Amino acid sequence: MEKPKNLILVIFGASGDLTARKLMPALFSLSTQGLLPEKISITGTGRTSYTEDAYRSRIKESILNFSEEKVNVEELDVFAENLRYISMDNQKEGDFTKLKAFIEEIDDTCVKSGNCIFYMATPPVMYEPIAFNLSKAGLLDTVNGFRRIIIEKPFGYDLESGRKLNRVLHELIEEDQIFRIDHYLGKETVQNLLVTRFANGLFEPLWNRNYIDRIEITSSENIGVEERGGYYDSSGALRDMVQNHLLQMVGLTAMEPPSSLDSNAIRNEVLKVFQSLQPIRKEDVPAQVIRGQYTPSLIRGVCVNGYRQEKGVDRNSRTETFVAIRFFINNWSWGGVPFYIRTGKRLPTRV
Numbered sequence: 039m040e041k042p043k044n045l046i047l048v049i050f051g052a053s054g055d056l057t058a059r060k061l062m063p064a065l066f067s068l069s070t071q072g073l074l075p076e077k078i079s080i081t082g083t084g085r086t087s088y089t090e091d092a093y094r095s096r097i098k099e100s101i102l103n104f105s106e107e108k109v110n111v112e113e114l115d116v117f118a119e120n121l122r123y124i125s126m127d128n129q130k131e132g133d134f135t136k137l138k139a140f141i142e143e144i145d146d147t148c149v150k151s152g153n154c155i156f157y158m159a160t161p162p163v164m165y166e167p168i169a170f171n172l173s174k175a176g177l178l179d180t181v182n183g184f185r186r187i188i189i190e191k192p193f194g195y196d197l198e199s200g201r202k203l204n205r206v207l208h209e210l211i212e213e214d215q216i217f218r219i220d221h222y223l224g225k226e227t228v229q230n231l232l233v234t235r236f237a238n239g240l241f242e243p244l245w246n247r248n249y250i251d252r253i254e255i256t257s258s259e260n261i262g263v264e265e266r267g268g269y270y271d272s273s274g275a276l277r278d279m280v281q282n283h284l285l286q287m288v289g290l291t292a293m294e295p296p297s298s299l300d301s302n303a304i305r306n307e308v309l310k311v312f313q314s315l316q317p318i319r320k321e322d323v324p325a326q327v328i329r330g331q332y333t334p335s336l337i338r339g340v341c342v343n344g345y346r347q348e349k350g351v352d353r354n355s356r357t358e359t360f361v362a363i364r365f366f367i368n369n370w371s372w373g374g375v376p377f378y379i380r381t382g383k384r385l386p387t388r389v
Contacts, residue, residue: 044077045153046141050128050168051160052082055265056190058100060221061159066101069117079144081122083137093123128160128168134175141177152183161269162192166206173210188217191282192273222283231290246371254378255287258385262332262342267350274357279381288379292372314369330360332384342384359383
């Protein structure tokens, strides 16, 4: 891979769980592989007040705890030198003026490219105000270098809010500058799926309704909602997992061979799968859908809370932490083959 151009990466929500568990270990992994730009500044923002040294120490600890590979301490120290932090409120327009000055100083003294990526590792409700304030501060202007916005799923709460968010972003920035990230698609198992399907002489001719009885897609976690109870109670397994991660898996599993490996060609074939999904009628929901919630239990000798006892969760919550769905895809390859999706928290194992 070619190294990307020198840039400043700004992470909104840099004091949060996603940044600590996923983003920073992933960036460190890229660093150890020599895949980061020669000059990069990773600037974290958040409401929590940190000195730069305190933030670097926190991130180094997170990488040691959550990295999937053995961490070389010297490499970690080199990586941490690229970290900076600025305390700010995403709702305050004035704080973005402060952020602009902060970025310009880094660019003038260190990066010298004008390239900037804004990564929103925040609750979805913050996407619009952050985009608006970036635009008002002139941080989306592309006089020198490029500008990118990266948005983590969920992209909106439902179809209406997703479309509204699209409209807002398109008023501020071009479509080819917006990247909507479903981190699940970066998992090795998922990445290997298209190769297994289309480049394997054994599987490729058999991957259809003539030889396959059913398809099951399972994502189970043995942990609960942990510190994400407030977010999860407004989301649930359907919004958190099914309508993004697992439906994307269905798309990759059932799609026809794309005309090329271009992102638009793959997207078009996945879209055809979604257009062929057989809607579940209201009267068929009890026969095709199961929703559930984990309760207090003893797991490997440890007492664990039930979902309704978790921090931030309504004591009378009806939010599902488990869901299983049977459905069909009405096209030539898969007509009559049942697909099963299941996902949940506090299941016996992580798989």
